[in-house]
Amino acid sequence: MFRPLSISIALLAAVYAVETTFINPIAEGADPWVVKHGKQYVWCASEGNRGIALWVSDRLTSLGKKHVIWTAPESGPYAKEVWAPEIHLLDGRWHVYFAASDGNNANHLAYVLRSRDADPLSPYTLHGPFTTGDGTDGKSPNIWAIDMTVLEVGGKRYAIWSGWDAPGTDKQFLYIAPMKSPTELAGPRVLLAKNDEHLWERTEEKPESRGLAEGPQVLQNGGRTFVTYSTAASWLPTYKLGMLELTGKDPLDPKSWTKRPEPVFRGTEQTYGTGHSCFVKSLDDREWWHVYHAKRDRGTGWRRAIFVQPFTFGTDGLPDFGTPVAPGTVLPFPSGEALPTPKLPLAVDFTTGHPDGFSYYGHLQFFGFEKDGLHLGTVPAHPVNDYRSGEKLVLDGGNFTDFEASTTVRFVNGDRDAGLLFRVTAPSVGFDAQHGYFAGLLPRDKAVVLGKMDSKGWTEIRRAPVDLPAGATHQLGVTARGPEIKVTLGEKEVLTARDDSHAAGSVGVRVVDTHASFGGLKVRPLEGQ
Incomplete structure (x- = not known):
């Protein structure tokens, strides 16, 4: 990789x-x-x-x-x-x-x-x-x-x-x-x-x-x-x-x-x-x-x-x-080129196709849009020189500090991580090829995990046990206020942590060696932002 x-x-x-x-x-x-x-x-x-x-x-x-x-x-x-x-x-x-x-x-x-x-x-x-x-x-x-x-x-x-x-x-x-x-x-x-x-x-x-x-x-x-x-x-x-x-x-x-x-x-x-x-x-x-x-x-x-x-x-x-x-x-950046500056609140419906202002990083056969939303980690029927790389879709130009973000996740095939990227900068092709945080669901371990990446590797911050019924659609959320991070599953808070490695950045969704679908992505600023 x-x-x-x-x-x-x-x-x-x-x-x-x-x-x-x-x-x-x-x-x-x-x-x-x-x-x-x-x-x-x-x-x-x-x-x-x-x-x-x-x-x-x-x-x-x-x-x-x-x-x-x-x-x-x-x-x-x-x-x-x-x-x-x-x-x-x-x-x-x-x-x-x-x-x-x-x-x-x-x-x-x-x-x-x-x-x-x-x-x-x-x-x-x-x-x-x-x-x-x-x-x-x-x-x-x-x-x-x-x-x-x-x-x-x-x-x-x-x-x-x-x-x-x-x-x-x-x-x-x-x-x-x-x-x-x-x-x-x-x-x-x-x-x-x-x-x-x-x-x-x-x-x-x-x-x-x-x-x-x-x-x-x-x-x-x-x-x-x-x-x-x-x-x-x-x-x-x-x-x-x-x-x-x-x-x-x-x-x-x-x-x-x-x-x-x-x-x-x-x-x-x-x-x-x-x-x-x-x-x-x-x-x-x-x-x-x-x-x-x-x-x-x-x-x-x-x-x-x-x-x-x-x-x-x-x-x-x-x-x-x-x-x-x-x-x-x-x-x-090439001369004359700049990222857009998206504003919050943001509500994106992946069921209508590839949204404007989002970039995909990963093998081109490992993603697509279907009636139920964005599919990441899709195993191609006829693979061509394929490889896994932590497939992700990231909002261009986001520079958010304190906010709430949420998405719906359904595991289609596989039992590895799928979830939210946040405070992300410098995305590229690769499993850990970004700076920022990731909150993901891990069916293999019946857990929710929170970790950070610095483009060279992954560091787990904390994990917590959760119930992840097979075939269910899960609502995963993150609240980030300064160094305080809270992860929710449904309406329930399942994990809290404190880390000050990444202060601001964009948002997105990501999978690791698994196939999952995402229905949409919502982001709103916290009060006072």
Whole structure:
């Protein structure tokens, strides 16, 4: 799991400036893609490999609110393995490029969804597959393709993707082709660059291992065009970024591209398997930000989380991505970005769907909204690189001191903790990846527990025995006044404690290795506040 590292006293103090700082990773996921649209960000993500969701947020440091725009059919050539979607506004309509197959990876091809109009949440229609193979028609035969992106330069438009050199080889190269329209290619593919010119491009960074190139992403600045690509092994810590620059006039001529001799972004001991990046500006256009995923553990596999960090361009005009930040690192918000300032009293009904102003932290398949409310810790029917991380939904920007908070909890599956987060700051992905308190019900021990977190670990403050009938809906409440904390179950006070570790913060709900539903969340100030 992501356990944030120790941070300095100065940075720890900065955590409490909740309106100006955030902590990585910001979300679970892989192959992140985000685009700035007006004063909002639109994130694009695979929905459990069986669909595509757009997340709309007013901040780069939170995915925001989820909207599923397309669900794959139960069977057929694009029914499964929906990978790496990314959204582009082209010719006044939104286009979501993605790869999909019938469940057999060898059959992956590239497709695109096109919106009805300029609203990214308007209905979409499916087009494709693209002709990403050999021959003048691009489909004699059509050949495996993933990670398609769009390059616009010199008044023309091109598609770049990762493809096999021939059917069944499992050897990934970067290809480019002109586009006739956002939904159709206009010519045969061209091999953009070799995938094994350097040892660092090989999967295990050894002479005997194969080269691999995928995840091309366009970065343009100062009249120059760069294409980063992910190389080595996505399933190993060796994953990293290489970069090409368009130094000639014709993007379809491989000689027009110059490859950097060294990686431009690679992992560290703390953050590794870094890749599949995208690049976006801050809301006020003053800063460039790098969005990428990193592996969760060093073993073979694809369990990953999303990081965001700023980067600059050097005096030579080249991007300087620096090194990946460590999990738990405190960073200032992107320029022009700030948390909202919600006021009390607050009453949120989770039975009506994802409420505005709340951010989710955890694996994207482990939560959802149903008729009875918010479900956290939901075990997915078809898990994709899943992992538990203390799934939580937190109110953005809350900075409350003395208040009463309550929620209704029903345990669906499991007997671990579920309950209220309060006086919370600096939430991130991870069991204890926040500062603040948690009051939870624990059916396994027939107890209510109160504890605190400091991003590095959990400290239990007190617990008390309670009756928790199976299948019942429980009303859990917390009253916080200065260092005095009271926990209620129903109308009955079941626990009191005194602790002065956290003076103010936001509220939310959380589970630990269990599946529970929450009907809503109410918060009101105490008298005199």
